[in-house]
Structures are given as structure tokens and as C-alpha cells.
Amino acid sequence: MTRVVYVNGRYRPYAQAFVHVEDRGFQFADSVYEVCDVKGGAIIDRDPHLARLARSLSELQMPMPMTMAALRLVLRETVRRNRVRNGLVYLQVSRGVAERDFAFPPPDTPATIVCLARSLPPDYAAARAERGIAVVTAPDIRWRRCDIKTVMLLPAVLAKREAALKGAKEAWLVNEAGFVTEGASSNAWIITEDGRVVTPGLSASILPGVTRATLIEAIAREGLILEERHFTPAEAAGAREAFITSATNTVMPVVSINGSAIGDGRPGPLTRQMRRIFHKTVAIKE
């Protein structure tokens, strides 16, 4: 449960945590965000998430609304005030409040900054990882700058709705060339018959996942083979194993795609290994 929300310099009770109707995040999705996993009270991969936020802001020509040190403090204080040991912390920065106009507001317009934190059961993702998740494919109808983490999430909302209607937890988005770009809110991975770990390379078509980057470090450290390249839904369906990565899921096995089982339809040993080495790498970095 979220008790207290940081809004523009104040910690407000949840029921009174508001932003203005003329906020540019609300009117134009002119806003960027980050979500970090919280484990044992620690904010996992905090600095890479803040670095990505800084990059998203800069790509949208928004200044950093406060120093990195101040943002770290807001994250930590929001986690503390909500007594989150295990859960997530969410940070959003919009271009602020101004009379509705496509033009950027005057440069001295203060950004809107919101931070909230919520607890999740400690074994929430771990329990799901024991079963794995189903994914379905959906057309990737997003814009051409998916490397910027904006709140313009309607295509993801619709793809996840389709997935939910089909009993799946995630949608894998397929571009016009027929390749999987990424999940609606995760990066997509497969493992080939000969044990190569495959994920699409970074481009403007996907979000540079922080979990993805940490797992790539872990894969290198363990001497496993990584291939950054495209794959099709058909290759995924015939793959030995598949999984997704995101901050809150870490490494989550995918056991079926469009209703057809991957491997034996259960989380496989290599994906379990990925989950283990990811958590090991995070522990080393803490």
C-alpha cells in the first residue's frame, strides 16, 4: 500500500497526492519515468535507472529537475516513509504545468516531480518464476523513439489488454519486418538449442533495459554466449527456452508463446541460471 507520495517537494498523504489538470504529462504525455525494484530496503540498480532518466530528459530537451543526489534522496525517503522492504519505487518527471499549448512552456516552468513506493510480497516474482508466464504477440504500433522512457504507454496498455484477454501476462511486440522488438513492459530473450542467449540489440526501437544491461554483465562474467540480434515469433516458439527481463520481474521464464509451449512448457534450467546469475551480480554490486 502506498501511504505517502512525494509531489513537488512535499510528502503528501496518498488521498491528497495530486498534480494539476494542465500538467503536460496529463495533456501530452510530455513526461518521463523510471521504476526500480526494492529488495530488503535497497533500491536495485538505482544509479543506472537515474542515468537513464537523465538521458530520457535530455532527449526531450528537459533539464534535470534537481541534482542526482537530491533525486537519490527523494527515492530513499519515499521508500522509507512507505516502509517498503520489498516492492517498487516509481519516479516521474513531467515538463510541468502550463496553459495547454503544444509549444514548450517558458524555460523557468518548474518540472512536476512525483515519486511513489509500494510494497509487494517478498516472494511475489520468485513464486511466479517457478511457474513461468505465457506471452502472446501483438503488432508494435509505438513511435520510433522507444529508447526514451516516456509515459506515452497507450500501445503497451492495449497490448497488455490483448494479452490478458488471452490469458497471458505479457505481449511481445512484433515490428513490420516480423521481428520481436521487446515486451510491452520488458525486454525479450530466447535461448537457442546450443545454449546461446539471444536478445535484440539496442536501437531506437527498444528501451535499453537496466535489467537487460545487468544480465548482460552477468552473462559475460559467467562466460556464457550472448547474441544481440533480432528473432521472430516462430524462432521463439521453437527455442529451447525464453524469458523476459524488467526491474520488477528481474528474469521471468516464458513458457508459451501464442498458446504454443516453449520447450517442455516449464521454466528451463538455463533461464533459472539466468535468474540466479542476475541476482548474484546485483548482490556483488550492492
Ligand code: PMP
Ligand atoms: N521495455 C519496456 C518497453 C519497458 O517498459 C520496460 C520496463 N520499464 C523494459 C523494457 C525493461 O526495462 P528495465 O529492465 O529497466 O525495467
